[in-house]
Amino acid sequence: MRYLTIALGKGRLAQKTMELFEKIGITCEEMKDPSSRKLIFTNEEMKLKFFLSKGPDVPTYVEYGAADIGIVGKDTILEEQRKLYEVLDLGYGKCRMCVCGPESAKELLKHQELIRVATKYPNIAKDYFYNKKHQTVEIIKLNGSIELAPIVGLAEVIVDIVETGSTLRENGLEVLEEVCPLSARVVVNQVSMRMENERITKILNDLKQVLP
Ligand code: PRP
Numbered sequence: 391m392r393y394l395t396i397a398l399g400k401g402r403l404a405q406k407t408m409e410l411f412e413k414i415g416i417t418c419e420e421m422k423d424p425s426s427r428k429l430i431f432t433n434e435e436m437k438l439k440f441f442l443s444k445g446p447d448v449p450t451y452v453e454y455g456a457a458d459i460g461i462v463g464k465d466t467i468l469e470e471q472r473k474l475y476e477v478l479d480l481g482y483g484k485c486r487m488c489v490c491g492p493e494s495a496k497e498l499l500k501h502q503e504l505i506r507v508a509t510k511y512p513n514i515a516k517d518y519f520y521n522k523k524h525q526t527v528e529i530i531k532l533n534g535s536i537e538l539a540p541i542v543g544l545a546e547v548i549v550d551i552v553e554t555g556s557t558l559r560e561n562g563l564e565v566l567e568e569v570c571p572l573s574a575r576v577v578v579n580q581v582s583m584r585m586e587n588e589r590i591t592k593i594l595n596d597l598k599q600v601l602p
Contacts, residue, residue, distance in 0.1 A: 391437045394582075394589055397457035399445030399466070403574050406482050407461045414596040449474060449577060458582035459590065464572040465551060469511045475583055478576040478594055481601055487514060487569040490558055491540045491547035496566055498546055499525075508532050508539030509549040518549065518569050537561045 398404045408421060418440050421431045430441040443451060448462040449472035460474075463483055467476055489499065489507075498505050502523075508530045509515045519527045530545055537557055539545040547566060558564055576597070578590060 392586075393432070393437050393439045394459065394586060394593075395439045395441065395457045397448045397451045397460040397462075398440060398442050399448050399460075399462050400442045401445065403445075403461060403463065403483050404442060407480075407574070410480065410482075410597065410600065413600040414593070416593075446470060452577050452579050455579045455581060458579050458586060459593070460577045461574060462577060464570075464575050465511060465514070467575060467577060468517075468570075469513050471513060473580060475578045475580060476575050477578050477583075478597060480574040480576065480597070483572070483574040485551050485553040485572050486565075487511070487549065487572055488552045488565045489518070489547050489549055489567040489569065490537075490552065490563050490565050492563055495540070495547050499566055504528070505547060506530055506545040507547055507549055508536055508545035510534065510536055511549055514569065515549040537563060 398407055408418065416433065416436060416438060418431045418433050420428065421440060430439060432439050441457070445462060445466050446469070448460040449467060449470040451457040452460040452474045453472040461480070465487055502525045504526055506528045507515050507519065510532055512529045512531045515529050519525045530539070532539060536548045536550045539548055540563060541561060549569065551572065552558060552565055555565070576594065583590060
């Protein structure tokens, strides 16, 4: 039996994902050591490998078959536009992709003005403004702390993830429009889905049983 490889995005989702896998009897003791710098972990009995990568790289590993299965946020799936199957909504990591800004920017959105939009998600922002709203905007790609952009005058609005809303509140910004809801998803390589269908389907069914 060959190893099935599962890619996890580093950070917030990884911990929850490992807890979920434990509930279905898939454990990886090695991965629990927080001081470890190791990137790949093996469960010999189950012939499974887990690895941690940057979230946005998970769909890439899965499309190329370096991972059979990936656990990743819907935001990353939408942004990366990789060829893969999205097969299960895990229901955690719930948040929303939103257009945010100061209250004063509401008018600019209403009147279809040529505004600047700062975001870590240029593809999602383009799709929303060009295809859904039919509004021409200038998209500016940033890598984090997106809320800074409207405060310092880089952009009128941002497209970003809102979870609790505290980052917005603490910086005098608000949700102006909702783009889509987000949560953690399971993605599967298209060839693996055929070649390892039985094992993958079993994992997916087991996961469904333990989801809240
Ligand atoms: C995310 C997002 C917001 C914040 C939203 O940033 O980009 O800034 O969390 O959460 P809240 O609504 O609960 O305040 P993250 O912490 O991932 O870091 P980043 O700024 O580097 O993207």
